[in-house]
Each structure stands twice: as C-alpha cells, then as structure tokens.
Amino acid sequence: MVHIAMVSIPAPGHVNPSSEVIRTLVERGHRVTYANDPSYADTVRGLGAEFVPCESTLPFHTGESFTGDTIDALALFLDDAIAMLPKLRAAYDDDRPDVFLYDIAGGAARLLAAEWGIPAVQLSPTFVAWEGYEEEMAESVAQMKADPRGQDYYRRLGEWLAEHGAPADEAWMGRPERGLVLVPRVLQPHADRVGPHFTFVGPCLAPRPEQGDWTRPAQAEKVLLVSLGSAYTDHPDFYRRCVQAYGDLPGWHVVLQIGAHVDPAVLGEVPESVEVHSWVPQLAVLSHADAFLTHAGMGGSVEGLWTGTPMIAAPQAVDQFGNADALVAAGVARRVDSATVTAAELREALLELTGSEEVARRSAAIRAELREDGGAVRAAELVEDALRMTTV
Secondary structure, X not given: OOEEEEEOOOOHHHHHHHHHHHHHHHHOOOEEEEEEOXXXXXXXXXXXXXXXXXXXXXXXXXXXXXXXXHHHHHHHHHHHHHHHHHHHHHHHOXXXXXXXXXXXXXXXXXXXXXXXXXXXXXXXXXXXXXXOHHHHOHHHHHHHHHOHHHHHHHHHHHHHHHHOOOOOXXXXXXXXXXXXXXXXXXXXXXXXXXXXXXXXXXXXXXXXXXXXXXXXOOOOOEEEEEEOOOOOOOOHXXXXXXXXXXXOOOOEEEEEEOOOOOOHHHHOOOXXXXXXXXXXXXXXXXXXXXXXXXXXXXXXXXXXXXXXXXXXXOOOOOOHHHHHHHHXXXXXXXXXXXXXXXXXXXXXXXXXXXXXXXHHHHHHHHHHHHOOOOHHHHHHXXXXXXXXXXXX
C-alpha cells in the first residue's frame, strides 16, 4: 500500500484548507499518516489518517493571541521548522513514506524529502510566488533586513538550509518542485504569472461535522458572522463597537466570535439578537450567513468566497491587508480599519454591502466558479500523478 505522509502545524488556517484532500486520499485506498502537534490528534484521526505526534513550538494551539509583526511571525515559524525536522526524522526513519505532502509552514518535510530522495508536494493554503516575485518584493525584504530581528532571521534561515544541503536562499522554500494551490485565483496576485510547477485546484471544503453545527434562529431574517479568526482576537473595543452597530439592527441576528482571551463581561449589555462565543464552527455558520465581518485571513476569505457570503474586511496583520484588497477588487467586500472605524460606519458598511445587487451577483458567480475547479478530488489525482512519476 502506498504511504503518503502529511506534515502541518497546529493552526486552523493551516489544517482546515487541506483536510478534505487528506480525507479523499484515505477514501481512495491510500495509507495516510499525518504529523502534527498532539493537540490535533482527534482532528487528524477524524480524517481517517494515522496520527504521528510531532510537538510544536508555536503558541497558536494554546489559545495565545499573537500580536507580533511579520518578522516576529517569520521567526516563530522558523523556530518551529528547525525543531520539527529532527522529530520528523525520528518519526519516519523506520517508516519512510512514498511521498511527503506539506503545508507551507511544514517546510521541514521538504528538507527531509530531499535528504531521503522522496518526492514532496506542497499544499498551499495561501497565495504562492509568481514569476518576478522576488524582484517585486525586494524593497520589503530590504526593510526587514534593515531591522536587527530581520537580519537574525535571514541569517538563521540561510544557515539552517545550508546545514541540510539545501540552497542557502530564502526563496527556496517558496519555490517547491510541485505545489497545489488551495485558494481561489481571485486571491492570487498576478495569477497569470504563476509558474507551471503550481496547479490551482481551488478550495477543498466540505462540511465539518466534527466541529459541530449551527442552526439559524427562526426569528432571524438575516445573519451576520463577526470573527477575527484564531490568532488576532484580543480586540474587546472592536467587539463592543460591533454590538453597538448591529445589536439593534432590525431583522439581523449576529454571531460574534471573540476568541479565548476576551471576557464576554467586558462587552457590557448584549441584546438577545447577538450570540457571543469564544469559538464557532465557522463554515457551518457561513452556510447560513448573509454577511461576514472578517479579519481577511486566508482561511476566512476562502470560506467566505466558497459560501458566496459578502464580506466586510477588517485586516489585522500580515497577508490580511492584501487579501482585503483582493476581496474588494473582486467586488464581494468592503474594507474598514478596525482600529478607527465607528459603530455608525460599521452599520453603514453592512447595509451598503448587503443592499448591492452587484455584490450579490459577483459573490454568486465566484461561488459557482470555485465548485468547478476540482477541489479535493483533483488534488488527490495530482498527488497520485506525483507518485506515478516516481515509479516510472
């Protein structure tokens, strides 16, 4: 039996996008193992894969809210990859897979695959590098390298890659030999310039019963989901403005996710039309929602497009600003600044968004397009193609 090994990190935005690919490979008769932090053991087993414990150094699975900048985030991911490599080697040395699949934050698997002469396929839950990417990003990289933290990050990355026989080049990780892109083309900058080693299969989404369900209240004429994801949630003042903006809006029911670090008591009096949770089964809620106020993380952006839900984008950090701009350009969203937007402006944005026939048309059109991309079945076929190429 073919052995396929998946490597990822304990974060919803890195596990959820490829979960259906894993489930589909299992259903097609392959033996699939999955290396991740023990906190994701039940999630992995729920996909039918064999769980391989690989403890992570990342703070996200502990519920910690991340407040750092891009350099801080890159350093965290590098620290985790460096710690992950010897754990993967120990876990798989006596049970080597026929192919490694890896999330963009599971790059240690690519190093190990190269060392062992095993094919590797990247499953990208976000946009990928295009032809000319490095040249266009040179100024941003130079700014990070001007920061002592950035200098330390790039030095350590280069030394780690060189130590394990890879090119000491920061672009190497972003240029896999084979890659499957799990996001819509509308979120990919310069999609027409993405190289042939990447294949767009689109979102690979399906109901997630293991995460629970959500039922639309009978009295709710329209539903708004407000969620800033899983890592950038410590914003009680913003949540208070959302309650003020939408709590008494006729006909609207609000599902407000506030994360693990905000005490619901700090929101003050909350009307019955607003339900407050530390976490919600987002895809289940979006299947009922008429609008989605999101931080524009890649996971949330993809799920909003998949369900055809018009969005208000309130980006917080890293790629979320670019995602927000892409959603606006696609004609399905309005963008606000969560730090300065007033309750009145939040209400106005919602009413204008949901009252637009053009937004409704574009949301429905993109939803239909995504269902034609092939998704998990197409991704599984391409993984099998990679396996066949190595046995010819």
